[in-house]
Amino acid sequence: MMPIRESQIHLFHKVDREVFCCLLLKLSLEPSQCLLIMSLWLWLENVGYPNVVPQLVGLSSPLLNAVAKEAQACLKCLEEDNPRIPKGGGLPLTSTLIEKDISLQLFHLKRFTAIAGIKSVLNNVSVRIFSDILHNVLSINNNGAVRSGFGPGPGTNGSLSIPGFPHPVFGNVTVPPLSHDLPVELWWYDDLDDNVSWSSRPSDDVRDEDKTMFLTFSRGFPVTEEEVLHLFTTNFGDSSVRVINMGEPDAANEQPLFATMVLDSVATVDEILMGKRIAKFKINGKHIWARKYENRV
Known part of the structure; x- marks a missing residue:
């Protein structure tokens, strides 16, 4: 260019x-x-x-x-x-x-x-x-x-x-x-003729942090990574989940009580939350709460 x-x-x-x-x-x-x-x-x-x-x-x-x-x-x-x-x-x-x-x-x-x-x-x-x-x-x-x-x-x-x-x-x-x-050099132009377009649509350049959900689980009802993956890919598409990081097991119950989940796009975050701060899901009788990840550091 x-x-x-x-x-x-x-x-x-x-x-x-x-x-x-x-x-x-x-x-x-x-x-x-x-x-x-x-x-x-x-x-x-x-x-x-x-x-x-x-x-x-x-x-x-x-x-x-x-x-x-x-x-x-x-x-x-x-x-x-x-x-x-x-x-x-x-x-x-x-x-x-x-x-x-x-x-x-x-x-x-x-x-x-x-x-x-x-x-x-x-x-x-x-x-x-x-x-x-x-x-x-x-x-x-x-x-x-x-x-x-x-x-x-x-x-x-x-x-x-x-x-x-x-x-x-x-x-x-x-x-x-x-x-x-x-x-x-400016990345958002293909040219400056009559047809000017974005080579990368806005929000394509977001960080993984902006596409990450924070998940929490109920104590005493252990949730597996496979269950998390199945729940969200079934509801939001096979490619909706990129990475799941399960938290360290709780010492008393030997189960993770939280996880972070990186999604394919920010749009999927909105699909999951539907305007709410926290979305609640259930799989195999176990509850999962999802909210937008916030880096507080």
């Missing part, structure tokens, strides 16, 4: 950059919120809701602000185990603009798929296509005022820290330094 230039990327993403600037400069939203909102909209475009961002161009500031608030409601929904979902789905303006039904319930049911996809877009796309805007808006001029232009500013040659990150759900971001239009 031939390297492409930053200016080509900016030209292709002209509409996305225009909407991002409106959020940042006209609506005065925090840069971290602008990045997350745009990443959410770009992710939606990639998973079956085309032309989300183009529909926002030319909207009045009050109307754009109202749609942005719906996007923020989606992000908040992803942060909560039991979100409050208004009657009607909570996203009337977004549904009208994209001419497709979409609701907060969808985000709740596909919570971990959405988190992984938005995080992927955030780190692989958004920080690149908006980097120069972020550098200039967040850089400080010699008088201590925030710059509002888009030319190179002092102190913008290094990577940029964005207030609001690390985010409790989406983690940290690293905004690259200004490139001065040097050629760069």
Whole structure:
């Protein structure tokens, strides 16, 4: 693949950059919120809701602000185990603009798929296509005022820290330094002609940790690895389980009381949980509880 230039990327993403600037400069939203909102909209475009961002161009500031608030409601929904979902789905303006039904319930049911996809877009796309805007808006001029232009500013040659990150759900971001239009390799493009596609769909680059379930068993009812494998492959597909790691046997009962299970995709995590924090299963009269693995280190 031939390297492409930053200016080509900016030209292709002209509409996305225009909407991002409106959020940042006209609506005065925090840069971290602008990045997350745009990443959410770009992710939606990639998973079956085309032309989300183009529909926002030319909207009045009050109307754009109202749609942005719906996007923020989606992000908040992803942060909560039991979100409050208004009657009607909570996203009337977004549904009208994209001419497709979409609701907060969808985000709740596909919570971990959405988190992984938005995080992927955030780190692989958004920080690149908006980097120069972020550098200039967040850089400080010699008088201590925030710059509002888009030319190179002092102190913008290094990577940029964005207030609001690390985010409790989406983690940290690293905004690259200004490139001065040097050629760069970008993984998400096949080309920059009329047909631009993702060589790797968002959430394909997630870690095993993001696809891992934590399983617990009842004391006195020993569960085997074979039973775990049979239960989940029978219900969610032969290739749904990649690895099962049974915990060390409990000294008193000589049985594992927990296990971790790496799945084939984040989507399977959502299929198992179906919007719940903990899913309960039963095999051979023995209960198995499954929840999303959380690395607390």
